[in-house]
Amino acid sequence: MTSRPDPAEFRRVIGRFATGITVVTTVADGVDHAMTMNAFTSVSLDPLLVLFCVEKKARFHRVVLARDTWAVSILGEDSEAASSWFATRGRSWDDQMEGWATHRGELTGAPILDEAIGSLECRTHAVHDAGDHTVVIGEVLSVGAPADRGPLLYYQGAYRRLGNG
Template sequence: MTPAPEPADPRPDLTVAAFRRVAGRFATGITVVTTVADGRDHAMTMNAFTSVSLDPLLVLFCVEKIARFHDTVLAQPTWAVSILGEHSEAASSWFATRGRPLEAGLDGWKIHRGPRTGAPILDEAIGALECRTHAVHDAGDHTIVVGEVLAATTPAEAGPLIYFNGTYRTLREPA
């Protein structure tokens, strides 16, 4: 009996560059996730964020395992999410900068403390959630962190800051 031929690679044209190009076509909002560890504030920009469940109230974000923020946020039971508005490109860029000085924390950014977690929330955020880690899942080179929502507020009013095709965008209402 002749053995069956080996199946062809089902993804011969798939490359990381092709995947990134296509994934970049999915418009996302932008958040800054924050926590406090050993009395120091920590923050990182995340666009891999979504709501998960209404019962219980759950959200998730994905953090790259090699990011300095990864181990810090996993070690803390609580954290906050600041959803960025259309005037927050500078905050998004700063908290996404690899190798930025950690000792500065959130110096220079207007924040207030979440009453449920004590985590910093950016005053310019158009939405904020305080969360307690509910579950953590391995996902390749990232970790998925699922959080139970403890509080939800809308600190500022503005349209959303969006990331699409490698560029910041905003929504404009028709004139």
Template structure:
């Protein structure tokens, strides 16, 4: 059998994005603080990992300025965005936006465990301490031990990302 699709490196990256984009995900903003400066980034690669101990993970692109800051800090917050938070998602996904004042205009408070920014309109929020970091191609998998949990908007519906666009949860 001679199937070129089984040869490493022969998978089309554009098709890969299209195929993996068929997996609907939630959207979150991850935050950290280093030397009094807030850093934030939109992610959709966030998931629970373990109940004992309580662990979650995020994937951060190595070239993102957030990458080095979250590793340096060792503490981070996750705000799971509600369906009315598309603007927040887009702003914190914008590469090269100014660091100074990047949280201005967004409603947030400081998490009690880490002091990281937690969005007050989020449907869920967590604060974490880095438990492990694993290299994964052009990203790092950052595993965090959960230090605190909150439901800022417990009745809210999540912002969904599917096939390259934002969606609302049906029903």
């Protein structure tokens, strides 16, 4: 029997897989909630499904599981500040979106970042336990591509842009 891989080594190796960066948002009791996610992917074309993985100890976990709709803002190469802000633990609960230009999704009411290069509105389709995270699968209700810029990427623990190595 082989030994279990070291979690630190796993993290170093998996960091070699480049990911895009999103901000997932929802609104509960009139309060906007948001969290940066790079564990996001498309799942199916029929029906249209996407998924994200949220850490169980994150405040956003409880909120997004209590809501059945949410939105995704796909971040562009000039959105590093937004990604960093919405990844900050312990930021103010009541005014998370203050200072960020947003508009409301027509179907979900969730905030969508105006600087996003793509957006999705979704309804929770399924939720799966996955160790210290929960996998949330969403049915896509609407899509938008408001800007045509390159993506913001995350690779080996740092923000990257296409063409910058």
